Amino acid sequence: MFRSKRPFCITLFLLVSCALSACENSRAASPQGPAAERWSQAHLEQVTATIQTQVEALRGEKYARPVDVEITDTRGFIEHATQRMAKLTTEAQLSAEEDVAKLLGLVPPEMDLWATTFAVLEGQVGGFYDPGNDTFYLMESFTGTLAKIILAHELTHALDDQLYDIDGTLKPLLKHRDRAAAFQAVVEGSGTAMMSQWMGAYGEPLSPAEAAQAASMGTESLSEAPPYVWKPLLASYTIGNTFLDRGYRMRKKDGLTFADVTRIAFQSPPRSTEQVLHPEKYWKESERDDPVQIELEIAPPADWKVLEESSLGELALTLMTEEPKEIDFSNPMALVFLKYTNAAARGWGGDSMVLLGSEEGRYLRVMTIWDSAKDADEFRAALEERLASWSRDVALLGEGGTVNLEPAAAAAPLAVSFSAWHGVSDAQLESLAKAVSVK
Structure with missing residues (x-):
């Protein structure tokens, strides 16, 4: 990413x-x-x-x-x-x-x-x-x-x-x-x-x-x-x-x-x-395990536009879910033993990310797919652990800033989706949630 x-x-x-x-x-x-x-x-x-x-x-x-x-x-x-x-x-x-x-x-x-x-x-x-x-x-x-x-x-x-x-x-x-x-x-x-x-x-x-x-x-x-x-x-x-x-x-x-x-x-x-x-x-x-392509249909509401559509990947999701650790940067050899994946990010199958923007607001939607229900559950659990601190940070970005981890769906046990936004009214939020969907 x-x-x-x-x-x-x-x-x-x-x-x-x-x-x-x-x-x-x-x-x-x-x-x-x-x-x-x-x-x-x-x-x-x-x-x-x-x-x-x-x-x-x-x-x-x-x-x-x-x-x-x-x-x-x-x-x-x-x-x-x-x-x-x-x-x-x-x-x-x-x-x-x-x-x-x-x-x-x-x-x-x-x-x-x-x-x-x-x-x-x-x-x-x-x-x-x-x-x-x-x-x-x-x-x-x-x-x-x-x-x-x-x-x-x-x-x-x-x-x-x-x-x-x-x-x-x-x-x-x-x-x-x-x-x-x-x-x-x-x-x-x-x-x-x-x-x-x-x-x-x-x-x-x-x-x-x-x-x-x-x-x-x-x-x-x-x-x-x-x-x-x-x-x-x-x-x-x-x-x-x-x-x-x-x-x-x-x-x-x-x-x-x-x-x-x-x-x-x-x-x-x-x-x-x-x-x-x-x-x-x-x-x-x-x-061989090529990523699953999640094809999205994107229809931004009036005054909003697509700022980016991309994929995050396992390395980025590791950064999202890893526990902060103190590193002795005065010892360069300490960098050799760093880990770049974890249990929460392993089993990644694919993802799609969309960033929508207006003059005042930003809306990010991420949809992920996992190799197994266990992998999806581990990723969801890791997000839940950091949800409070994550939401506090997003709240500082602008009015109404927050994060939403979408509930698990029995019909889609391999999927985990979430959104984050700021500068979005309640009416806009409903439209934005419908603006990004899987084809």
Whole structure:
């Protein structure tokens, strides 16, 4: 459900954990020494050419052309990110995503979602590849081993882009939140897998200074942001990597290489985060589980319009139903052991979400379908547990704000539906409830 948060293929959270692991597992770290000088453009190009050759050797595939590389700073990142978001999405779509997040109770009512998102990205980004102009950008503060790790990750994105056209696949998926998140997991999973392989084959120990730099990357901005902002970003690295690794383990008996598995995932992406979270539901034909399509008939009343129609998916519903936990962000390794699904969200079959809006009001309707009545009951019970606090948050969004969890229906034991709204009169509410129905 997080289609707009990451305008680039970026190296952030997982790099920290992997880099620290490499440092801890190496035989010895380099001495502290003086602060490293920032790389020149010529040196960046030289190192890039070397790592491109190494990535080709590990992957068994060739770049079609050299990759443009540049050094940039935080201001440059923000400028590029802003321009890229403008190409991929609209202000109305960004506003709708914030509305949905707040109506689901995933973001505090007073929070500026996009300012918070950019604050997290600013503190975390080490480098980024922009598929829109086929260019890799290295943040100027990174040199030495850390910069090379970032290059290995981002140059994998460049290779995948040349082979499979990342933007060409992503753009049609952006209106489907869950499918876009699943594809982003493939993209970042590929980069993470190659980064790990590169570190094993060519990586050098981090110096104490580099380890300290990695450990301090943006932890303050993480601790100040809700999981909705940072957890899906981190998930794309971790569950994406696992998705490809498990796919390779399942399919190598058929003679497939890791590059073959990666190609399949790019050319025929998983259709949901459920398939990424549970790789057998994508890779094993006998267990293949594509999402159920809930086709809706939408007829907004006068002065109302459809602001968004999409799907949330298992990862988003996990965020809705998980218990808040304290995380020690000063310890990057703590991020490695995070969970991205739970009992309440497992067994997801499919869902449809519609956001309607008027000048003053917002109305969100979500319909879900589950694999079994037990799965539906578990999800409903989890929503009931947080209903009071969720309703209090929605009440702060505007006049009459509240949440309605629709009663269980004996005729539809696999279905769970709910609505959230504010700025809606009683008369409008009756019309809005009838405005969204299953075909």
